[in-house]
Amino acid sequence: MKPLNLQLFWYEKEQSLIDTKELTILSATQESEFNEWKKQRRKILSYELHQQTWVKVSNDGASSELLFSSNGTVIETELFGSKSLSGSWKVVDGVLFINMVSDDLTIEYQVVANRTNNIHAGIQFINGAICTYNKFIITK
Secondary structure, eight states, X not given: OOHHHHHHHHHHHHXXXXXXXXXXXXXXXXXXXXXXXXXXXXXXXXXXXXXXXEEEEETTSOEEEEEEXXXXXXXXXXXXXXXXXXXXEEEETTEEEEEEEETTXXXXXXXXXXXXXXXXXXXXXXXXXXXXXXXXXXXX
């Protein structure tokens, strides 16, 4: 069981972000719900990233546009502002990892794809600490 999957499941079920150190053993009912949740997920494929624009929306309402390049770079720009960050991306075992550095902050996103639509889920980490839940939407 991957900690990221469990964190995303727990947030979507309980609206509560938990650190991997706080992950507990699931009850039989929760284990069953988690297995159903996993069936609705799929691997992200690298080609999906640089073929279209993505939009990121945080659970606090912040939103931005993500432009992925095939060379592994990414630019994030606020949708309702002018602030922009650049960084890198990679797909490892079907999970999207985005890494950006801003001043003294290291911002990382880990994203898991949804099988039924183009609205994927991810968690933002700042300097290694869990921060926010995000939705990543592939636009066409």
